[in-house]
Amino acid sequence: MAVFLLTLCQGSRAVTPVFVQKGNDVVLDVIKANVPEKFILLVWKFNGSDVLVTYSPGGEPTVFEGVEFSVKNYSVKLKNLQKTDSRVYTARVTASQEKIVAEYNVTVQDPVSPVSLTVDSVSSSSDSCNITVTCRTQDSNISSTFRCVNQICEDEREKSKTTTSGTFLHVNLVNDSIICNHSNQVSWTTNTGQTKIQDFCQHDVVSNGAITAGIAVGVLVSCLLVVVLSIYRCKKKKEKQFENTVYDVPQEINPGQDQNQNPVTSTYALVEFHNGPEIINTTNVSPPETIYAQVKQLQSPSPPKSPQNQHLDL
Incomplete structure (x- = not known):
């Protein structure tokens, strides 16, 4: 319910517009200060002539059907209003003279339709x-x-x-x-x-912050890719150096071989580039044996006997 108060100049009536949803109730009040202490009759009317309530102090009020009246504050309650109840409701008091103490312009409205x-x-x-x-x-x-x-x-x-x-x-x-x-x-x-x-x-609706965040993520991903690529290349380089390393194979010195003869030569294996992993059948292959070169001390040959010594033996 919406209530709007229109205050007019002194000497004229203050009409209060009231809006009520269809099927609801509304209470119309009277400001007791506007009612004389000693009055003869109070009447609520609508449309200026139709009577809702009549009340004389010390007596019982006469109330129209569908209306409630309060003896304490002289208000009326209108129930279950319909659009046909849209009209002006007025409270009049008769004392030394008749005066209007309340007036309402009631409008009953349907609820609005969906949109x-x-x-x-x-x-x-x-x-x-x-x-x-x-x-x-x-x-x-x-x-x-x-x-x-x-x-x-x-x-x-x-x-x-x-x-x-x-x-x-x-x-x-x-x-x-x-x-x-x-x-x-x-x-x-x-x-x-x-x-x-x-x-x-x-x-x-794309914010500058989102654009900045996207650029930052792109830069970060690029840096990570560079780091990963550098590590990969370094690893591949070390593997290649390891494959190209040639180790000297020690050889066994035969007994009786003169140490002053030609020195022992080293034989180097020819290393070819790696062509990929080789599948080896390890089912019947015995574990590799470690071969160590055995180096023996050369024994000096006995000196030949002189002819003189040979003659004595005879």
Whole structure:
């Protein structure tokens, strides 16, 4: 229920407009300060002549069907109002003279109907985006266009209108969502779901921070690739040096061989480039034996006997 107070100049009546949703109740109050301490009769009327309540101090009130009256504060409660109950309700007090102590203009309204929002068109460029939407009810519709530039979206034409049934339609942007409101003084409804600007103008919602983060990630990945490639090349280089290394094979010196003869020569294996892993059947192959060269001390040959010594032996 919405209440609006209209204060008029002194000497004229203050009429209070009251809006009530169909089927609800409403209480109409009387300001006791406006009621004389000693009065003869208090009457609530509607449309200026039809009586709702009559009350005389010390007696029992006469109350119209469907109405409740309070003797303490002289207020009335109207129940289960229908649109036909929209009228002016007045409280009059008779003392030395008759005066109006309360007056209300009651309007009974239906709750508003549901509303829908549709996207009519989207046009985009490198730096901006325009989106046009239409908000519809059972008997009315309005359209509005939103423009987004540099991540800032605004309604180019703020749209609001009064429908044929006396309700209001309004389209606006709330937290990056386009909202359509259908309302009157007693109820309101919005479009179900949310229409996000980002869903239609994605290039306008990409922040500079996201771009910077993407660049940083790209640089980091490039650095990691360079490091991994350098380690791989270094490892391959060491493996190649190890494969090309030739070791001297010690040879056995035969007994009786003169040490002054030609020195022992070393035989080197010819090393070829590695052509890939070789599959070796290890089922019946005995483990390799380690061969060590055996070096023996040469024994000096006995000197030949002189002829003189040979003669003595004979």
